[in-house]
Amino acid sequence: MTERAVTPERFVVGEEHAGARLDKALAALMPSVSRSVVQRWIGEDRVTVNGRARRAKDSVAVGDVIETQPGPPPPSAAIPDASVRVPLVYEDADLVVVDKPAGMVVHPGRGHHSGTLVNGLLALAGFGLPPSDPRDPDGSLRPGIVHRIDKDTSGLLVVAKTALAREGLKKQLADHSVERAYRALTQGVPTAGRIQTLHARHPRSRLKFTAAATRGRQAITHVAVVEVLAAGRAALVECRLETGRTHQIRVHLAETLARPLLADSVYGQPSGHPDLRRVEEALGRQALHAGVLGFLHPRSGERLRFEAPLPPDMQQALSSLRALS
Numbered sequence: 657m658t659e660r661a662v663t664p665e666r667f668v669v670g671e672e673h674a675g676a677r678l679d680k681a682l683a684a685l686m687p688s689v690s691r692s693v694v695q696r697w698i699g700e701d702r703v704t705v706n707g708r709a710r711r712a713k714d715s716v717a718v719g720d721v722i723e724t725q726p727g728p729p730p731p732s733a734a735i736p737d738a739s740v741r742v743p744l745v746y747e748d749a750d751l752v753v754v755d756k757p758a759g760m761v762v763h764p765g766r767g768h769h770s771g772t773l774v775n776g777l778l779a780l781a782g783f784g785l786p787p788s789d790p791r792d793p794d795g796s797l798r799p800g801i802v803h804r805i806d807k808d809t810s811g812l813l814v815v816a817k818t819a820l821a822r823e824g825l826k827k828q829l830a831d832h833s834v835e836r837a838y839r840a841l842t843q844g845v846p847t848a849g850r851i852q853t854l855h856a857r858h859p860r861s862r863l864k865f866t867a868a869a870t871r872g873r874q875a876i877t878h879v880a881v882v883e884v885l886a887a888g889r890a891a892l893v894e895c896r897l898e899t900g901r902t903h904q905i906r907v908h909l910a911e912t913l914a915r916p917l918l919a920d921s922v923y924g925q926p927s928g929h930p931d932l933r934r935v936e937e938a939l940g941r942q943a944l945h946a947g948v949l950g951f952l953h954p955r956s957g958e959r960l961r962f963e964a965p966l967p968p969d970m971q972q973a974l975s976s977l978r979a980l981s
Contacts, residue, residue: 669720678705679712682722689726701862702727709857734764734799740776745962750821750955751814752777755964758810758941763798774798777815784817802826803834803900810967811838811946816954824954829900835950836897838905839966841943841973843927845884845891846915851877851908855901864922865903867911875901877908886980889929890918905944918943918973931980939973 665686673681679698683691694703694712701709702725705716716722740760746753756762756773763774777783777800785799800816802825816822828834856872858864867875876898883892895905906923910916916924919936920943927933950961966974 664726665724667722669716669718669722671718673716674718675715677712678703678710678714678716678722681716682724685722686724697724697726700727701857708859709862734772734774734778735770736779737770737772737775738779740771740773740779742773742776742780745812745964746960750818750953751816751825752783753812753814753949753960753962756805756810756813756946758808758967758969761807762804762813763801765798773813773815774801785815803829804902805946806903806906806942806944808941809838809944809946810970812949812962812964813946814949814951821954825951828951828954832898833951835948835961836900836946837948838895838897839882839945839947839970840893840895840905840909841885841918841970841977842891842893842909842915843889843918843924843932844915845881845888846879846893846909846913848879848881851875851879851912853908853912855899855904855907865901865907867907873899873901875899875904875908877905879908879913884981885974885977886929886932889927889932889980890935890977891915892974892977906942932977935973935976938976939969941969943970943973945970 667685669681673684679691679695682703683689683694686694697703698712704723705720743755743757744752745755754773761772764770764772777785800822802814802816802822805811805813814825816825853867853875854869854872855865855867855875856869858866878896878898880894881891882894885891897904906917906920910920910923919939919941927936945966947966948963950959952958953960
């Protein structure tokens with residue numbers, strides 16, 4: 657079914673759709689729109705139920721008011737872009753590991769139809785990505801992508817080149833056996849330990865997630881303080897992931913520990929100390945780097961482990977904070 661431009665619409669759930677999943681009910685109410693398109697709208701927070709964003713699998717009840725604000729259709733597939741430089745760390749016939757720079761989006765999507773990591777990978781000579789995952793409605797835009805890091809987070813990412821690698825890596829991510837460790841610079845010194853919370857979309861902002869949720873997915877982060885900086889006004893922190901929810905580390909540091917990342921414009925505020933504020937302004941992006949990535953090779957079973965040092969901008973921020981000590 658071809659996606660077309662759709663004007664905003666409002667529906668009231670009747671008896672015939674009571675108890676159905678939101679995506680299934682809305683697809684039935686909008687027969688000219690495919691269910692995969694409906695699921696994408698829900699994921700982009702373009703669908704509300706009684707004024708609140710909901711998940712595709714949430715059920716609806718009689719009298720619920722569903723409102724849609726459809727967005728423009730995405731391109732049909734990712735296209736090669738040789739202008740995107742991809743820093744390769746490792747490559748074989750099944751997968752590639754990259755050290756993604758801050759500022760690079762991982763795959764095409766709303767607002768980023770080109771210039772992404774996937775566009776750059778597709779332009780590499782002899783580089784092949786697996787066929788799109790048939791279970792992913794937007795799989796043609798993110799072939800081989802099994803996990804992501806934020807645009808303004810730097811660091812290590814593994815991308816599958818074969819269907820075997822894609823499924824093997826997805827399984828390891830699902831059972832939490834992939835080693836993922838991040839280095840972060842925080843405002844203040846967080847409490848070390850294991851954080852376990854629920855994780856869900858923020859009810860009032862489509863750009864944010866929250867741990868203050870009554871329903872959602874489990875999110876678990878292990879936090880260790882590596883170095884106290886700037887006389888206790890900042891710290892170098894290691895965060896190890898058991899789960900990999902969107903913005904998980906940023907939410908746990910800011911909401912649960914009240915120690916947000918330096919220069920995190922979404923979950924933090926500019927530091928009240930002028931010296932720290934200058935460090936944040938010079939950095940210009942959240943101080944988070946995916947420094948360690950380890951997993952079993954999905955074909956050979958060999959244990960692979962990679963480390964990426966802090967990029968120059970975070971190294972400079974760290975040096976400046978050490979000088980303040």
